[in-house]
Amino acid sequence: MTESRRVLVTGVQTYWGYRVARELEQRDEIETIVCVAPEDPLGELDRAEYVKVGSQHALLRRIVDAAEIDTVLDTRMVVNSISTASRLAHENNVIGTMNILAACSGRDTTVKKFIFKSSTHYYGSEQDDPAFFTEAMRRPHAPRTPIERDIVEAEAAVNDFNEKQPDTSVTILRCPNVLGPDVPTPLRDLASLPFVPGILGFDPRLQVVHEDDVADALVHVTEHDLPGVFNVAADGVLALSEIAGLLGKPFLPFLPPWGTGLALAPLRRLGFNMPPELQSLLRFGRGVDNRKFKATGFEYRYTTREAVLKLGEHLRLSPILRGAREPYRYEREVEEFLRWSPSVQGREKEVVEPPPHPEPEPVATEPEPEPVPTPSAARPVDDYEELEAEEIISMLGSLEREELEALHALEGESRGRGSVLHAIESVLARSPAPH
């Protein structure tokens, strides 16, 4: 059993990495969350630390080693060929995966678990498919679209890694199209149109999964030791006409069954864009067998039908709510201030573990919590023993490097509170090294 304590999350600039980092922040048993991404994270992070880094494996390797990462959650996979150009997607999906795997391999690596989010596009969508793909099935034909090729290639690299690193437990999660209020996917774009388009004479069977279930699944495999491949898809396979009915929209199969690609070309000019991997899906559909993952004890919150209904509710409400929420912009200076400034009050979340032994509570006698001690008042380390972990952490930002080192030694000798030590180390890592 590998316990995940120190986690590295990739791709926080996209929905999945960010969402998982936020979920993991709430688990107390996770000590450290390091997020790496080439761009700024999608939203604010609380406890997790963000490092701006591309997929250069030498840099990643240093981060993994320095932070003694034991679990890597790789959620960068791009499965939307509209939002990302195919060359960039290839760079990210294949080359990026190889670099991250390189950063985790080697005999002396600290990584014990590697979790890879993949897609059921792995199986493709063809005429002679089984009605339900199981994890053991290979796709019957060679991949046709660039995205599918990338996915097959990336999974092959992960499998290769699995064979060469017998001590690392490797989990691959294959998710179908995700439907949910927050994550943009091509299928969601189709569902947001005033009608649901289709190909004349076809009513494909589709299976989706709600975004909450995918996030739960990623946390589930982080908490448990589940090597292998799993399909993460909701119960129930729906026909496209059924999905249209649940969304309360007309089902319009207006695309011709022959020459579908040609008919789509002029429509693309009008802004109706359909990625190639979705074209075959709208013709033949795809269902997967999700029982292997359910057998591990995972419970889905939504069935496919419920996920579609949920999206329908959201789509009806979204034109009213549009613009109500400000998009988040990552500002490094603001994040630094919030994290390290002594003026910021109430940083309870920084305290990961309660102190190991019970101590008298000085706050109990006073109705008001103590104001944050000013640096000058706190500097004498004589009454250090009486300070709360929070108070120590809050004043760290104002200390000099030498003082921090001294404090680190003192804490190690006296109480050895993990949260305090960790906070000091973080500040030390950020402050410039003495020349």
Added chain:
Amino acid sequence: MTTRTSLRVQEPTPETGDSRLPAVRPDELRRHLPGIEPERQLNDWGRSERVEGFMDRTLVDFFYRYWFRCEVEGVENVPASGGAMLVSNHSGALPPDAAMIGKAIKEEHPHPRPLNITVEHFFKGYPGFSMLIPKMGCVAAHPANVQRLLYDEQQLVLVFPEGRKGTEKLYKDRYKLRRFGRGGFVEAAMRARTPIVPICVVGAEEAAPVFAQMKALQRLTGLLYFPITPTFPHGGPLGMLGYLPAKFKIRFLEPIRFDDEGMHEDKALVQTVAHEIRGRIQENLFEMVRTRKSVWFG
């Protein structure tokens, strides 16, 4: 939140206190089949109760009762519960035999059960058929589909081992069984450890006689084959349904059971059993044709 009822499969719950993935046995996976959502009109295979029920009440009922006047023997050989594979001879340009067998089980069996009809993958790729065929209870003849239906869902599956070789054969070759594939159907039944019920259908050959096959038109339309029948192609697409009123006789034979595990790995045994089933159906077909006094009145 909707109510969900689980499929009726009783299995002992495995003790999985450990957080590691237990070595899941296939019969344990049965418990994790998705539940049935009663609000839905379709099931996970795309079968629509509405479409199927409508067809059953109108077209199929008319053909079964008045047009073909089906006569059924031995329907009790179809098990009342559990998975079972039905294997039949196959004929007719747009074969009416599958629908009649399904209707016979619905009408005559003491415990009527839905029947899943396996069809060629071709239908999934052809516009129109692709939309309609699954709604009427047909699934593609993929070994994984058959295994899931027979073993996991414990359903009835109708298989035509002759496949298209049976339906494209000409009138002069009537009631002469083609090759029974490569015995894949026996392998599937053995793997799922479900019985095989052989079925003989007499009358379908005369109801939809095929006089010739047009290769060029088949290529042009992309269909499986392009037959010349009494009403097709000059009667238009609906001419496919222009059956002659031959008398139908359906005979269900004694089931053949496969209770031992791992039988499907013995290829020689699979071939022998496939051959024997073909022989049994052929023998009964000849006997039924021999004792038939009239093609139209039985």
